[in-house]
Amino acid sequence: MAEIPKAYDPQDVExxxxxxWLQDGCFTGAAEEGDETYTIMIPPPNVTGVLTMGHVLNNTIQDILIRRxxxxxxxxxxxxxTDHAGIATQARVERELxxxxxxxxxxxxEKFLExxxxxRDKHGGIILQQLKKLGASCDWDRTVHTLDEDYSKAVIKAFVLLYERGMIYRGKRMVNWCPxxxxxxxxxxxxMKPQKSKLYYMxxxxxxxxxxxxxxATTRPETIMGDSGVAVHPLDERYKHLIGKQVWRPFPKAAIPIVADDSIDREFGTGVLKVTPAHDPVDFExxxxxxxEVIDVFTPDGHINELAGEPFAGMxxxxxxxxxxxxLKELDLLIREEDYENNVGFSERADVxxxxxxxxxxxxxxxKVEEAKAAVRDGHIRFFPERWEKTYLHWLENIRDWCISRQLWWGHRIPVWYRKDADRSDPANWHISVDxxxxxxxxxQDDDVLDTWASSWLWPLxxxxxxxEQAMSQKGYQSFYPTSALVTGPDIIFFWVARMIxxxxxxxxxxKKTLTxxxxxxxxxxxxxxxxxxxRDLDGRKMSKSLGNSPDPLDLIKEFGADGLRFGIMSIAPKGQDIRFSNERVVLGRNFCNKLWNACRFRQMSGSVEAVHSVPELLGRIDTEQLDLQDQSILGRLLDTIRMVDEAYEAYSFSGITQHIYSFFWNDFCDWYVEVSKGKVRNPDxxxxxxxxxxxxxxxxxxxLHPFCPFxxxxxWHLLGFGEKGSHIQDALPMTSDELENALGEAGLKLDRGAVAQVDEIREAVTLLRSLKADYQLSNKKDVKIMVEESTLTLDGDAREVFGVIEALGGFSDIETVSESPDGAPAIVTPLGTFHLDLSSSLDVEAEQDRLNKELxxxxxxIMGTRxxxxxxxFVDKAPEAVVEGARRQLEENERKRAEIERLLASLG
Known part of the structure; x- marks a missing residue:
């Protein structure tokens, strides 16, 4: 068995x-009939994307679930x-052109698509290679791109089926247009982004x-040239008498009617709306x-066309x-301008x-809108956190038809052909099919392509x-569909989650029209x-390269290791909450990995390590006669930790899992059990x-820990001899708490579940006694004696065993039982009894009194200066409030310190 090196080097291992793992097919997703399966489909990143901290979080969670x-x-x-990312990819290629x-x-x-x-082949798919550095255990042989031939056929088939079922139609409607x-x-x-605009009163x-x-009042005077009417509310007493009359549109000058409409907000502006049907969805209605009349005065790229007249055309x-x-000013028609904050829609991809x-x-x-509601509302699909259910259901209650065509070339071309030299508006001249x-x-063929989301909504299928059917059989559809879990961001709950459902x-x-x-x-x-x-960063800002507040995950992996990054980010990932990230969390993850490494190395140095490949083999080496209170307690802690981890997985509480493992291994095992075991390790029996x-x-x-820190x-696992040659840690079944307790029982190890509480009391007592020593500057002295009042003792079991632990971990030379409270000896109440610090043998009282008086x-x-x-x-009236409040807090803290010094002096007589 190889010796564990002194330091862990992630670069050497990962x-x-x-x-x-790849060579041994550890990530292969295959199932035989009757197998219990678990499936995750990666949310396909843009083929042009690179690894971000958001990807690290999302994909680490998926990897944890799949490894578990x-x-x-x-x-x-x-x-x-990967997703072909229609708009984003085409924009990048056009930029190169x-x-x-x-x-x-x-x-x-044709040449553009080539x-x-x-x-894409040169720049795309980089992110998948980067995910491997994170340890992502995907079945890479199954990698799919949304423009793959088989996938494209599925997208086209879905369009044809939906058209045949009367769910796809072509129409002229108001849409969101990206100039x-x-x-x-x-x-x-x-x-939608808040903008500082102007409200023009004319x-x-x-x-x-x-x-x-x-x-x-209007925020968009540039559309005046497209006005074809003015609207007021039919019940507005200010304007009822004007309904049916006309006003002059200023430019190009034309008489346009005053109409009545119930949608007018009488409280906004003046209660009068200029109606530009070609440039606003409400105006269109x-x-x-x-x-x-519908008058479109814009060109597709956001310029003014010739219908607007001079001097606007071309602007x-x-x-x-x-x-x-x-x-308007020149014509004496502009009354005033007011600053106005409103929400303006921006193109998600082009940001205009x-x-x-x-x-x-x-x-x-x-x-299947009603069935999609029922799927979540009735619990067939569970959301974590649950609060997103309301958002999802609200959207489905207010759903509008989906514009699925895009004026692009990169993507799935719409499978509609028009008869040449015929009326394209007549469906009789259409041909719609897969081939x-x-x-x-x-x-x-229609020039447009489908919205990217109209391909990715078929991702699980x-x-x-x-x-x-043949491909479904080959790829295991019957075994792996429905999938088990989806990990994604709430920002695409409508784009993707609802549509996939x-x-x-x-x-x-x-x-079927309806489903049971x-x-x-x-x-x-x-x-x-x-x-x-x-x-987000520590200031609450969303991480982005443009702000310069987002680290490169690959740099973090290089510095701290993939496991350190994974554990660190999961330790601050509360369920569905935003995350305040700093490198300190990755340092914590790396330090935990180092602690694990050093503990395993210390174990190897403590005595011979024999290869054991199962729990029963290990239990067979335990002599039940040698079990003491500390052994019972750490085994009980292990059972509790396993149970809490299992429960946290059920609740998707990943930060909870890291906290349970961290607390158990670092605090219970390393800081306590290993320390109290040092004497036993030196005892041959x-x-x-x-x-x-x-x-x-x-x-x-x-x-x-393996799902979180796989490397x-x-x-x-192998350096300690737990795995057989050629096997992997994923091949070993982690026992549940009940299973492990039963295995302990079968080996004759019946646990005393009260041992955990007893050891907790001992640990608390040690902590309090260490604090008492620190008060008197005795932390590093090992010859300190303490006394305990016999009448206050609450020990169960062997007092000498407990006292031995306190002496060893508290750094005391002796514990003496006394019948009365000794005079002049500082005391502290612990769960085990009242202890006194014997200062006569360990402290120069006069020197300590002198030190404390000088400090006082x-x-x-x-204190006098602050008062x-x-x-x-x-000072109080003119200084900033934060400065004054800081002075008050400083005074309170110093007065608290003064009281503590006086208490210490009193204890010294």
Whole structure:
């Protein structure tokens, strides 16, 4: 058995072990009939993405879950892949083209797509390689890209099926338009941002009564040229008499009608709305109800077109806003401008303000909405934290048809062909199929592609071969669907989570209008959804490269090791809450790994280490006659820790798991049990039993910790001889608390469960006595004697055994039992009794009194100075509130210190 090196070097271990895992097929997701399975589908990162701290958090959680269930003996599949990221990838390729002075139209569609594929193959998929450095145990042989041929066929098949079922239609409707990417966006791809705007108050002259005006407030004077009416509320007494009359649109000057509409907010602005049907969804609806003309004065890229007239044609939309305000001033029609804060929609990908635009697009009526509600509401799918259920259900209650077409070339091209030289608006001239028309020369395919989310909503299905039955059989659809858990962020609960649920309910079985409860259970794409929090810096800002507050995870892995990063970030990952991250947490993770390494090395140095491959083998080396209170307690602590870890897994409390393992191993085992065991290790009669218990603790701790820290636990598993040659730690089943207790019982080790409480009292007593020594500057002295009042003792069992522990860990030379409270000896009450510190033999009382009196004198000067400052009204009134409050806190703390010194002096007589 190899000797454990003095220091743990992650760089030496991680790449070597990961290569071994791959070679031995440790991550292969395969299942035989009847196997219990566990499945996770990775939320596919953008093919152009790189590893971020958000990815570290999300993928570490997934890896923990998948490794945990491999340990439990289940056939576990973690399927990886990447998303083609339609808008983001096309934007990057077009940016490269612009450097060459070209556009995609210069290349043509076919050549552009070839260039996009080349760019993807060169720059894409980097993130998957980076995830391997984190230790991600995906079945890499199953890696899927959403533009893979099989996956693309599934996407196209879903479109065709939904069209045939009457759920996809083409129509001209108001959509969110990105002037930068030149494509429609869904509502979920629009991010609302607070903006400091202007509210412009202007006046429109009444046509019939020159010199009389209607006051109107707007944030968008650049759309005046598209006004085709003015609207008021039908019950607004201020304007009822004007309904049906006309006002003059300032430019281009034209008479437009005053109409009545119930949607008008009488409290906003002046209660009068200028109606621009082509540039606002509310205005579009008002225009439809009142027969107003639709005048589109914008170009697709956000400039003003010729319909707006001079001087606006050709201007950028924001340039036109200023020009329109200036022209209103020149015409004496601008009343005033007010600062105004409002929310403006931005394109999620291009980060520019979107424009509402009337556009011919493909739309989807969401399938199985009621069943999707029931799946979560009735608990067939569980959300962690539960609060996201309300958000999910609220969205489904207010759902609108999904605009699924995008004006891009990179993506899944819509499988609709139009007969050449025929009316495209007539469905009779459409051909919609997976393979296209048999006479393609007579048809032209739709130029648009599908929204990226219209492919990724099929992720749990298409990755397992749907809809091809042969592929489904080969990829284990029957074994791995529905999947077990989804780990994602709440920001895509609508983009992805809800849509995957609806897709599963619609496609994972025969076509049905409605589903029974049992059918819902069979079709849902996953059982549990865990929503991660957002990683923020210590100031609460979301981490981003642009802010410069986000570390590179690969640098952290290089400095602290993958296990240190994983354990550190999970230790601050409360369920679904945002995370305040600093490198200190990764330092904590690295330090814990070092503690584990050093404890295992210390065990190896303490006595011979024999290879043992099972718990019964270990228990067979324990002599029950040699078990003492400390042995009983640490075994009880182990059982409690295993139980709490199992419960925390059920609740998806990952930070809870790290806390349980950390507290048990560092505090209970290393800081206490190993220390109290040092004497027994030197005792030939007790050594074997003591080391066997240490081996049991180390073995089960490695198993508990493995999902969080896979590298160091695998390495130590073999260095301590727990694993057979050629095996891996994931092959060993971690016992439940009950199973381990039964195994102990079968080996003749009946635990005294009261031992934990007794040892807790001893530990508390030691802590209090150490503190008492520290009060008198005696922490480092080992010749200190203490006395305990016999009448206060509450010991169960052998007093000498307990006193021996106190002497060893408290640093005392002797414990004397006395019948009365000794005079002049400082006392402290502990759970075991009242103890007194014998200062006569260990402390120069006069020197200590002198030291404390000098300290008291210094403190009195500080207290007096602080009091004078606080009694000075000039200081209290003029100094910043934080400074004054700080002085008050300082005074309170120093007065507390003074009282403590006086107490110590009194105890010295």
């Amino acid at each position: 790449d070597r072990l990961y290569a071994e 269930h491999r340990q439990l003996g289940q056939s576990a599949l973690w399927l990886p892949g 612009r450097k060459e002075g070209k556009t995609r139209h210069d290349l043509g569609r 260039k996009a594929v080349d760019w 930068a990417s030149l494509t429609a966006l869904s509502d979920e791809e629009v991010i 006046r429109y002259e009444l046509v019939d009564t020159p010199g009389e005006y209607l006051e109107i 008002i225009g439809n109800r009142n027969g107003l 950028d939309r924001f340039e036109a806003r200023k020009a329109a305000a200036n022209m 303000p979107i424009e509402p635009r009337l556009s011919e697009q493909w739309f989807l009526k969401y399938p 296209g028309p048999q006479d393609p020369e007579n048809w032209e 298409a990755t397992l071969g749907w809809p091809d 609806m897709a599963g309910l619609e496609f994972a079985g025969e076509e 409860v049992e059918e819902i259970k069979e079709r849902i794409p996953f059982r549990d959804v865990y929503f991660t929090g957002i990683i 007790a050594q074997a039993t003591c080391l066997a218990i240490q081996d049991l603790i180390l073995r089960q701790t490695l198993l508990l 160091i636990t695998e390495e130590l 004198a210094k403190l009195d000067k500080v 004078k400052r606080l009694e000075n009204s000039s």
